[in-house]
Amino acid sequence: MTAFVVAGLSAREVSRRRAALLLMITLPLWFYLARRDLTGQSTRMLTLGMAWAVSTVTLFVVNAARGVDPRLRLTGASVPGIFGGRLLAMSGFGLLLTAIYLTLVTLDQDFLRPWAVGVMMLVTALVAAPFGSLIGALLPRELEGALALFSVCAVQMLADPAGTVAKFLPFWSSREIGSYAVDGGGADVLWRGLAHAALVWLLCTGLTLAVFARRLRVARYPEPES
Amino acid sequence: MNDWPLRFEAELVRLGVQPQRARQLSVETAAQAGEHAADPDGFFGPAHLYARHLVAELRAPLPDTRCPTGRVMLRLTGVGKRFRRRTVLTGVDLTVRGGEVAAIVGANGCGKSTLLRICAGLTTPTSGTVHRTRRVGFVPQDGGTAGWLTADEHFTLFGVAAGMTPRKARSTGTHLASLLAWRPGRTQPVQELSGGTRQKLNLILGELHGPDLLLLDEPYQGFDQGAYLDFWRQVRSWRDAGRAVVVVTHLLHELQHVDHVLDLGAAA
Numbered sequence: 001m002t003a004f005v006v007a008g009l010s011a012r013e014v015s016r017r018r019a020a021l022l023l024m025i026t027l028p029l030w031f032y033l034a035r036r037d038l039t040g041q042s043t044r045m046l047t048l049g050m051a052w053a054v055s056t057v058t059l060f061v062v063n064a065a066r067g068v069d070p071r072l073r074l075t076g077a078s079v080p081g082i083f084g085g086r087l088l089a090m091s092g093f094g095l096l097l098t099a100i101y102l103t104l105v106t107l108d109q110d111f112l113r114p115w116a117v118g119v120m121m122l123v124t125a126l127v128a129a130p131f132g133s134l135i136g137a138l139l140p141r142e143l144e145g146a147l148a149l150f151s152v153c154a155v156q157m158l159a160d161p162a163g164t165v166a167k168f169l170p171f172w173s174s175r176e177i178g179s180y181a182v183d184g185g186g187a188d189v190l191w192r193g194l195a196h197a198a199l200v201w202l203l204c205t206g207l208t209l210a211v212f213a214r215r216l217r218v219a220r221y222p223e224p225e226s
Numbered sequence: 227m228n229d230w231p232l233r234f235e236a237e238l239v240r241l242g243v244q245p246q247r248a249r250q251l252s253v254e255t256a257a258q259a260g261e262h263a264a265d266p267d268g269f270f271g272p273a274h275l276y277a278r279h280l281v282a283e284l285r286a287p288l289p290d291t292r293c294p295t296g297r298v299m300l301r302l303t304g305v306g307k308r309f310r311r312r313t314v315l316t317g318v319d320l321t322v323r324g325g326e327v328a329a330i331v332g333a334n335g336c337g338k339s340t341l342l343r344i345c346a347g348l349t350t351p352t353s354g355t356v357h358r359t360r361r362v363g364f365v366p367q368d369g370g371t372a373g374w375l376t377a378d379e380h381f382t383l384f385g386v387a388a389g390m391t392p393r394k395a396r397s398t399g400t401h402l403a404s405l406l407a408w409r410p411g412r413t414q415p416v417q418e419l420s421g422g423t424r425q426k427l428n429l430i431l432g433e434l435h436g437p438d439l440l441l442l443d444e445p446y447q448g449f450d451q452g453a454y455l456d457f458w459r460q461v462r463s464w465r466d467a468g469r470a471v472v473v474v475t476h477l478l479h480e481l482q483h484v485d486h487v488l489d490l491g492a493a494a
Contacts, residue, residue, distance in 0.1 A: 005386045013374040016415060067369030068383075070348050074364050075435055077387035219347035224298040224357035 002077045006085025010061050011092060020060065024053040028101055039109045040182040045157070046105065047121055047174045050097050051128040052153045058090040058132030059145040066140065073216045083212050087129055087205070094125025116181030116190065123197045124174040130204035131170045137211040170204070173197035230266040230273050231256045237277035241467075251280065271401025272394065279405065282463030295485075296324030298357070299439040299470035300345060305354035307340055314340050318354070320472075320488050324438065327461060327471040329481055332490030338474045339367060341490070342443050345472060359470075363437035365445045367474075370428050373417035377403070377410035377427050381434065388435035395434065402430045406456050421448035429457070433464075440464060442473040458483060 014021060028049030035042040065086070072082055098121040106114050132149065139145040152169060159166040161175040176193030179185040231252045238248035255276075259266040270276040298321055305318040314337040322328045330338050343349040344356065346364040371380060378396055385395020403410050406426045416424060429445050446457050462483065464471050473484070481487055 002386055005383060005392065009372075009375060009379050009383055012379065013372060016374045064372060064374065067366075068372050071364060071366070071370050071431065072384065072387045074346055074348065074362065075384050075387040076389060081387075219350055219356070221347060221356045221358040223359060224301045 002081035003085040003088060006077075006082055007088040007092070010065075010086050010089035013064065014057060014061060014089070014093065017060070021057070024057050025097065025100070027053045028097065029104075032101070032105070036108070039111070040178065043105055043109065043111075043117060043120075043182060044175060044178045046101055047124045047178065048153055048157055048171060050094070050101060050121060051124045051131075051156075051171045051174065052149060053097065054090060054094045054125050054128035055132030055135065055149050055153075056146060057093055058086070058129050059136040059149060060142060061086055061090065062133050062136030063140065063142050063145065069212075069216055070218075073218050079209065079213050079216055082216070083133065083209055087133060090129040090132065091126055094129055095122070098122045098125050111182060112184050113181045116177060119190075120174050120177040120181055120193075123177060123194065124171055127170055127173065127197050127200050127204070130201055130208060133208045134204045134211070137208050137215070167196070170200045173200065228265060228267065230270075233273035234266070234277050237274045238281065241277060241281045243281060255280075267397070271404065272397050275398055275401050278467055279463065282466050295326050296468050298323050299359045300472065301357040302341075302345070303355045303357075305341070305344060305351045305356060307337065307344065307349070308352045315344075315351075315490070318488070318490070320486065322439070322470045322472055322486065324468045324470050325465055326485040327465050327473065327483065328486035328488060329484040330472065330474045330488045330490065331476065331481070336490040338490055339443050342441050342472065342474055345441050359438045361435070361437045362439045362441060363432035363435065365428050365432035365440070365442045367443040367445075367447065370431070371416045371424060374415050376413060376415055377419075378412060380416065380427060380431060384431045384434050390435065399430055399434055402433055403427075405460060406430070406453060408453075422450060422453060423448075425449060426453065429460075437469070439470045440472070442471065444474050444476070 028046045031049035032042050032046035035045055069082055073079070098118065102118045102121055105111075105117060111117050135145045135148050139148055153171070156166070156169045156171045159169065161172065166172050166175070173193040173196040176189050176196065180187070180190040180193070234255060235248045235252035238251060239245050243251070255270065256266055259269040267273070300320065300322045302318055302320040305315060306313070307315040318341060320328060330341060332338050340349060342364075344351050345358065346362060347358070348364070375383070377399065381395045381399030382392045385398065386392060390398070400410065403426065406429070408423060408426050410427070416427065419427070425445060425448050429442070432440060432442065432445075446454050449457060461471055461473065
């Protein structure tokens with residue numbers, strides 16, 4: 001119950017930050033328009049823009065709740081309830097972005113496997129939510145967090161996808177699934193991308209839970225005897 | 227049919243009011259709501275909360291009707307806290323029972339807020355032992371609310387965290403707000419509230435789930451004179467209802483209202 005209420009209220013909270021939300025929703029569009037003439041590159045850039053948008057919005061939500069979370073814990077909420085609710089809301093935001101941009105690119109481009117483009121966007125958005133949470137958990141201020149996300153996304157864009165560095169970055173999966181969707185790669189490329197995404201999702205979710213469990217721990221004192 | 231009068235009467239009896247008197251109060255209260263053509267639930271708020279409020283009001287002018295002090299709600303023994311090389315607290319002892327108010331006083335930086343966080347369980351003491359009742363409400367000095375959510379949404383969030391239904395949480399929150407002479411706007415986000423009103427919300431969130439022990443860190447910051455008086459009346463009504471209250475304060479003229487004073491002295 002707590003997770004669903006947290007999810008609903010997190011979604012409302014984000015929807016009220018209209019200017020920031022508008023900028024975040026349109027950010028992937030600029031990435032896309034910059035290389036619209038190249039189907040593969042523009043779609044990959046768009047997907048990385050989505051990753052940046054979802055992870056940044058998640059970072060804002062996590063940081064905005066910093067004062068509320070300890071009180072919620074003290075009132076009786078569990079760490080998985082609090083964290084799970086936010087993750088649910090931000091994954092929903094990712095789903096919304098996927099729906100918007102999948103419609104756009106399928107109307108504007110010709111793809112070998114259009115459904116796989118949807119998978120690429122969805123997987124990237126789903127990975128971006130726990131990744132933004134992890135950055136928010138580790139870096140307490142929005143500016144530091146936003147700069148860290150910027151650095152990761154920039155390196156992800158610039159790194160050679162076949163190199164070692166790219167594989168250790170959180171959104172390498174979108175490159176792999178993109179190769180399957182746009183360039184006609186084999187099924188092994190798709191599965192490799194999905195496996196990488198699953199691993200990153202599990203790592204980010206697990207680490208965020210561990211950080212929050214430590215930060216939001218409430219001492220269990222024994223009941224006093226009269 | 228609305229069973230508000232029955233629930234109200236049952237709660238009055240549970241709080242120690244004679245059954246005959248409880249029946250009379252219930253009939254009078256229902257009639258009062260009827261005169262305004264209103265549902266008692268909407269007019270007075272939740273039955274159990276209005277019963278508590280009424281009992282506290284009835285008892286307030288009679289000093290000798292105050293509940294005898296109850297079981298121990300908080301016991302600190304030799305509590306100390308160090309942050310790296312800096313010692314903030316050493317050997318703090320404090321026992322607070324139900325029906326008592328304790329004030330923590332001292333200079334800025336002497337560790338008052340740290341001690342309150344230790345009592346809440348949000349900060350671990352370096353030494354000593356803490357025994358504390360399970361149901362606790364904590365009101366921090368500032369923060370503790372989400373700027374983009376409305377007061378109603380805060381009631382829902384904190385109420386659900388405590389196991390209440392969203393509807394009950396909202397009606398309880400609205401009722402508690404009325405005791406502080408505040409009617410929360412339905413659409414106004416917290417960041418648009420004045421500092422004093424935000425503190426009222428902060429206070430209500432600490433009390434929403436009916437804790438046995440209230441830990442308040444200078445909760446009246448930004449209150450106007452009326453709200454300040456309402457606050458201390460609330461503290462007395464909590465005490466008279468058998469709850470324990472620990473309040474960090476720097477207003478020494480209010481110490482006449484408290485049962486224990488813990489002076490942490492100069493800054494650490």
